[in-house]
Amino acid sequence: MMCMLTGGQESSDIEDVQFLYTGEIHHAGWSYRFRSTNTTILYSKSTRLCDLEPINATDPNTLNAMHLDRQPAFIRENIDHLNVLVMNTAQHWRKTLVSWDNEVMYVNGAPVQDRNLKNISNAMIFKVNNIVKWLDSKLASNPNLQVFFRTKSPTHFFKGDWNTGGRCDNTIPMTRGSEVFEDESSDKVVAAAVKGTRVKLLDITALSDLRDEAHNSYYGKKYPDCVHWCLPGVPDTWNELLSAQL
Numbered sequence: 001m002m003c004m005l006t007g008g009q010e011s012s013d014i015e016d017v018q019f020l021y022t023g024e025i026h027h028a029g030w031s032y033r034f035r036s037t038n039t040t041i042l043y044s045k046s047t048r049l050c051d052l053e054p055i056n057a058t059d060p061n062t063l064n065a066m067h068l069d070r071q072p073a074f075i076r077e078n079i080d081h082l083n084v085l086v087m088n089t090a091q092h093w094r095k096t097l098v099s100w101d102n103e104v105m106y107v108n109g110a111p112v113q114d115r116n117l118k119n120i121s122n123a124m125i126f127k128v129n130n131i132v133k134w135l136d137s138k139l140a141s142n143p144n145l146q147v148f149f150r151t152k153s154p155t156h157f158f159k160g161d162w163n164t165g166g167r168c169d170n171t172i173p174m175t176r177g178s179e180v181f182e183d184e185s186s187d188k189v190v191a192a193a194v195k196g197t198r199v200k201l202l203d204i205t206a207l208s209d210l211r212d213e214a215h216n217s218y219y220g221k222k223y224p225d226c227v228h229w230c231l232p233g234v235p236d237t238w239n240e241l242l243s244a245q246l
Contacts, residue, residue, distance in 0.1 A: 001239050002032065002041065003231070021074070046072040047092035048124075049131050052103065066103040068112070068127050071134055079138050082145060086202065086242065087131075090152035090187075091227060093124040125189055132193040139198040148242065149194050150202040151187035156212035156226045168226035170213040180206040200245060204238045 006014060017040060018031040031042040051070035056062040070076075075085070092098075098105070098120070105112040105123055116122055128149075135147050157166025185191035186205040194201050214234050216225040229235050 004236060004239055005034075005041070021078075044072070044074040046074070046087075047089065047101075048098075049075075049087060049089045049127055051076070055104065062102075064101075064103045065106040065111075066098065067106045067109075068117075068123060069107050069130055071131055079135075079145075080142065084146050084148070084246065085135070086148045086150055088150035088152070089124070089128065091155065093120055095120050125193075128189055128193045132197055132199050135199055136197040146246065147199045148202040148245065149190050149199055150238065151185055151190050151205040153227075153229075154186075154205055154209040156209075156215060157224075158212075158226075162227065166226060167224045168212055168215050168217050169224075173213055174210050176212065177210055180210070182206055202238070202242055202245065204241065207237065208234050 013035050015033045015035055016031070017033045018029070021029075021031055021042065021044075029042070029044045031040060033040040048066065049072060051067040051072055053065045053067065054062045055065050075087075079085070105118070107114075107117065107126075112118055112123070117126060132149065139145055139147060155162070156168045158168060160166035185201060185203045186209065187203070191201060191203075193199075211234050212226075214229055216228050216230055218224055219230070
């Protein structure tokens, strides 16, 4: 998005203002302000849209409580100052990734005990519905705010998964078709959550699924990356769809 707005050029009109959000933006995040329009664009990484809290704040090796029923600190603390919020979550809802991130699922301030909610897929559905309901309540009192839930970005591992030898070797665009015929979203979880609320659907799943050749693949990688996208590329279309909806 920043590349599209700036034309890929540095400008004195653009100011790095991440220092204004120290402690709120993840180390992979950023924040830039366009002086001429007083417009600030922020990126804050929250892979599972949960509030994170050290279980033992005095232990540097502590696990983190991943609160399914609490919103990320950045959204919670800044929601009343935002005009547009775009969020998404999907690929990081795997037990192995939660474990690698040293996180433990919590609800109502305690580790999840409910057997159904311990299922990672059910936990994701719970979280998506929880944050949509919370944001819908905020939208009721904030008419200047627009909230978009972007649907999941499809992966394209063929002949295996990401950890079992899956590959994406195709280099020819749209060999599996060039049109989307579905009337409903391919992301049933997000579509169901936003239905009947003020949260808008930014539906990018089906159209992106046609572009299996557009991933990083082996370029600059030691292994096939069939999750992330080359840039310029498919995510530029997502930004165009967002711009049209705005």
